[in-house]
Amino acid sequence: MGQPLYQKVIDTIVARIGAGELLAGGMLPSETQLAAEIGVSQGTARKALMMLEQHGIVRREQGRGTFVTARTPESSLFNFFRLREDDGTIIRPELIEEKIIQRPASDTERKTLFEKPESVYEIRRIRSLKGAASTIETAVLPAPLFAGIERRAPLPSALYILYQQNYGCIVLRADESIKAIAAGPDEARALKVEEGAPLLRVERLAYDILGRPIERRRSIYRTDQLNYKVTLD
Amino acid sequence: MGQPLYQKVIDTIVARIGAGELLAGGMLPSETQLAAEIGVSQGTARKALMMLEQHGIVRREQGRGTFVTARTPESSLFNFFRLREDDGTIIRPELIEEKIIQRPASDTERKTLFEKPESVYEIRRIRSLKGAASTIETAVLPAPLFAGIERRAPLPSALYILYQQNYGCIVLRADESIKAIAAGPDEARALKVEEGAPLLRVERLAYDILGRPIERRRSIYRTDQLNYKVTLD
Known part of the structure; x- marks a missing residue:
């Protein structure tokens, strides 16, 4: 029951970044000020700032203060993009097709997504890697948290940067379930493989900094x- | 060049556990003694003990000393066993077939395994999950580090416990490359699927506590x- 106190501090800071009250490069209140303002101990405020720094959200400068980083390092966000060439080179995906719709949530979506949304956005994208259609991704988001996202199309390649910069949602962890599946007719058509060809299916549930x-x-x-x-x- | 000093301490302790000089439940020398003996600072000895404790290898008891844990918690070792039922239940594998051979290392094996071994052990196991043959695993080990492993057959289900208890090798990290592949004739026969059926292939390189x-x-x-x-x- 209840979240740890340092999450309250993180929540406050992330919400201000999300709302544009704290801008990239802007200075945060001191530990003492934050602690007084939010009603926690100074140690709790310090712990929250350390966590935010660890995740690249803020940067502490000796003797100057704590600042919002211009932008979360891509390396941190690309940690969730796991496709590599055989020699380990990271691959930059290119968008082929994108469709965003708003629709009622399924039972599973309502059960597992934050605040049990009645309505979700579904973002379906086909992307190519090394010139060949290689990925079909379907992301499903709680509509209340991502209001108006359909008007931002075409979306940037790295959705997590969008979530962070425009919705204050900083993805930090993801649980994945991986299977090998046989291509069905739709997948075969989109990825230009034969029906029955082996494809990798990754189902992910992503959590933000507030869990x-x-x-x-x-x-x-x-x-x-x-x-x-x-x-x- | 050279490993950090705390690794020298970890190495010494793990080697003594591996050699049976330090038994499960046995007490380690104090930080001061360890530091003097190995020729490092007390802070370095403390850092090594903290790392060993974090990984469940030793347990520090307030006011009493530091003790070798009876055995690394299974939860830690099972962290490397990633198969789950659809509802998340962990699955206990059963051995169907096991073959251990010693053979010359391939170029890749020589390049990537510790101390560039000329000779390796290959452990090939077919295991069933939920009553059906489900996994074919081929583990390749540097022969100098795992001398005599072929005489320990049949090997326990969790090889990492064997590596730790008999060879002082504590696996802490693994890099994996995952693909969906089509079953070839051998795989189809062993797993009782049709040729061309989609299978998941996981290639892993496992590192011990010394990296x-x-x-x-x-x-x-x-x-x-x-x-x-x-x-x-």
């Missing part, structure tokens, strides 16, 4: 020339 | 009724 499940995503990948890379520890 | 690459493993999974689960953060 809120904010996105369900199903990705179908052709892996004949690519690898899905993960590290366990 | 040494000690095992290459290729696992082929039937995922029609199972999931490969990972967490990104």
